[in-house]
Amino acid sequence: MHVVIIGASGAIGGAFLDHYLSIPNCRITACARLPCSQWPKSVNAVSIDLLSEDTIELAAQRSEQNGPIDQLLICSGLLHSDSIAPEKHLAQLNFNTMRSVFDVNTLGPLLCIKHFASRMRQNVITHIGVLSARVGSLADNRLGGWYSYRASKAALNMMLKCAAIELSRKNKKLVLCGLHPGTVDSDLSAPFQTRVPSSQLKTPKESVACLLRVLEQRRPDDSGFVFAWDGQRIPY
Ligand SMILES: NC(=O)c1ccc[n+]([C@@H]2O[C@H](COP(=O)([O-])OP(=O)(O)OC[C@H]3O[C@@H](n4cnc5c(N)ncnc54)[C@H](OP(=O)(O)O)[C@@H]3O)[C@@H](O)[C@H]2O)c1
Numbered sequence: 001m002h003v004v005i006i007g008a009s010g011a012i013g014g015a016f017l018d019h020y021l022s023i024p025n026c027r028i029t030a031c032a033r034l035p036c037s038q039w040p041k042s043v044n045a046v047s048i049d050l051l052s053e054d055t056i057e058l059a060a061q062r063s064e065q066n067g068p069i070d071q072l073l074i075c076s077g078l079l080h081s082d083s084i085a086p087e088k089h090l091a092q093l094n095f096n097t098m099r100s101v102f103d104v105n106t107l108g109p110l111l112c113i114k115h116f117a118s119r120m121r122q123n124v125i126t127h128i129g130v131l132s133a134r135v136g137s138l139a140d141n142r143l144g145g146w147y148s149y150r151a152s153k154a155a156l157n158m159m160l161k162c163a164a165i166e167l168s169r170k171n172k173k174l175v176l177c178g179l180h181p182g183t184v185d186s187d188l189s190a191p192f193q194t195r196v197p198s199s200q201l202k203t204p205k206e207s208v209a210c211l212l213r214v215l216e217q218r219r220p221d222d223s224g225f226v227f228a229w230d231g232q233r234i235p236y
Pocket of ligand 1: 008011012013051075078104132133183186187188
């Protein structure tokens with residue numbers, strides 16, 4: 001089995017990496033902007049920057065050293081940074097923030113699918129799981145705010161739907177889904193955890209255990225949809 005993890009330096013990506021490291025004979029390609037020097041030598045560690053298509057294409061080529069891909073997990077994402085905060089009001093919107101968030105959350109993952117999808121194994125069920133978010137659901141939006149993040153995930157969901165339709169014509173056993181991990185303790189969620197009851201805050205390991213179950217149960221008919229950690233389909 002060959003698993004590719006993009007965003008393996010993050011909390012959720014790292015928990016996926018730990019899980020697959022515990023499976024004997026699993027070949028792993030782990031991609032991050034700065035591959036971690038602590039990763040075992042058995043891991044095919046590859047640099048990727050979602051803001052550079054050249055690095056994405058090169059990473060896809062370098063994944064070939066482990067053979068065809070059985071599972072591609074795209075775990076990268078951006079909600080805030082030193083210069084970016086999720087917008088609560090229209091007055092806080094600006095081009096730079098909106099473009100940066102869309103680049104990382106929407107366009108980068110789609111370019112990963114562009115370059116990695118043709119390297120998925122054929123004739124057996126394979127999975128591409130892309131970390132989306134419940135707040136990207138238009139139907140579920142009751143509070144507003146977080147304009148760029150919500151819209152980038154809504155656009156991601158549309159792109160996943162389009163890619164799922166196109167890829168199903170070439171690889172009938174490929175399953176491509178968006179995944180909502182729940183509220184997970186990570187750098188991404190840290191500034192927004194104060195109002196989250198501790199019973200609802202998952203560790204990355206707990207979330208990944210749920211996501212693996214959800215992903216493993218998905219079949220080609222599920223392609224193009226977004227599923228939460230508890231298996232429920234999230235309306236667009
Ligand atoms: N945590 C939650 O509660 C929660 C809830 C809903 C959805 N999600 C989604 O789950 C995914 C993972 O989140 P997380 O909580 O694990 O966040 P995290 O720990 O902050 O990890 C984010 C990952 O994205 C990578 N990344 C950011 N910009 C990148 C770029 N330009 N090129 C390549 N990689 C880049 C980071 O790499 P570096 O290490 O290089 O920065 C890191 O590996 C995200 O898509 C997020 O939207 C999370």
